[in-house]
Amino acid sequence: xxxxxxxxxxxxxxxxxxxxxxxxxxxxxxxxxxxxxxxxxxxxxxxxxxxxxxxxxxxxxxxxxxxxxxxxxxxxxxxxxxxxxxxxxxxxxxxxxxxxxxxxxxxxxxxxxxxxxxxxxxxxxxxxxxxxxxxxxxxxxxxxxxxxxxxxxxxxxxxxxxxxxxxxxxxxxxxxxxxxxxxxxxxxxxxxxxxxxxxxxxxxxxxxxxxxxxxxxxxxxxxxxxxxxxxxxxxxxxxxxxxx
Numbered sequence: 001x002x003x004x005x006x007x008x009x010x011x012x013x014x015x016x017x018x019x020x021x022x023x024x025x026x027x028x029x030x031x032x033x034x035x036x037x038x039x040x041x042x043x044x045x046x047x048x049x050x051x052x053x054x055x056x057x058x059x060x061x062x063x064x065x066x067x068x069x070x071x072x073x074x075x076x077x078x079x080x081x082x083x084x085x086x087x088x089x090x091x092x093x094x095x096x097x098x099x100x101x102x103x104x105x106x107x108x109x110x111x112x113x114x115x116x117x118x119x120x121x122x123x124x125x126x127x128x129x130x131x132x133x134x135x136x137x138x139x140x141x142x143x144x145x146x147x148x149x150x151x152x153x154x155x156x157x158x159x160x161x162x163x164x165x166x167x168x169x170x171x172x173x174x175x176x177x178x179x180x181x182x183x184x185x186x187x188x189x190x191x192x193x194x195x196x197x198x199x200x201x202x203x204x205x206x207x208x209x210x211x212x213x214x215x216x217x218x219x220x221x222x223x224x225x226x227x228x229x230x231x232x233x234x235x236x237x238x239x240x241x242x243x244x
Contacts, residue, residue, distance in 0.1 A: 012049065012052070015048075015052075016045055016048075016049075019045070019048065020040070020045075023040040023044070024040065026038075027039075027040060083160075083163060086163055087156065087159065087160050087163070090155075090156060090159040090160070090163075091156055094152065094155045094156055097155075098152065105140065105141075108140055109137070109140070112133055112136060112137050112140070115129075115133055116129070116130070116133045119133060168216050168219070169216075170216075173210050173215065173216065176190070176206075176210060177207055177210040177211065179203075182203060182206075185243070187203065188238065188241070188244065189244075190203075190206045191206075191238070192235050192238040192244075193206075193219070194206060194209070195231060195234045195235050195238075196222070196227065196231060196235060197209070197218075197222075198231065
């Protein structure tokens with residue numbers, strides 16, 4: 001029988017003594033009232049102790065399993081913290097790039113103003129030059145606004161996606177594949193992935209794709225520059241989600 005440790009000896013001794021006294025008293029009572037003899041053998045106590053040992057072993061395993069889950073959870077939180085720090089650093093780089101683009105736009109506006117002044121001085125070409133400069137100004141402002149918006153929108157998401165993609169391994173794939181009813185966020189993300197891969201966005205399809213040993217490689221090597229307009233239209237409802 002498994003060693004339960006010194007801390008259990010006194011309690012087990014008291015239990016055996018109590019069980020022995022109780023069994024003996026009831027055996028005598030049975031003999032007096034029913035005229036039947038009941039024998040209490042050492043085997044009874046051995047089976048009792050074996051059962052107790054099995055319960056203790058099961059409880060210990062339960063506690064060990066819970067401790068392992070807690071340790072894994074803490075590890076995941078630490079990994080998430082590292083990812084957030086990386087994304088914050090990338091965000092700082094993006095802000096610096098936006099500032100540089102704004103400075104370029106300001107310089108361009110100054111040049112446009114100079115050109116307009118020269119155009120005003122040249123009376124012969126004043127109307128044609130004014131129209132041209134105003135058009136350039138509008139195009140430049142729109143281009144700057146579009147570039148800034150797209151930069152803010154695309155770069156952090158792209159960097160975050162690439163960073164997350166590099167962390168994928170077989171353990172995460174197996175964990176997702178094991179879900180019978182996946183969490184809402186997991187189902188949403190995987191549905192979007194299926195649409196990009198031009199697959200049916202159902203959980204059955206997701207599990208089938210995850211079973212492919214080359215799934216991670218397929219995602220890593222996916223040519224994001226060649227996504228068609230129809231596919232982009234389909235995933236637009238996902239990209240507009242606030243928490244996506």
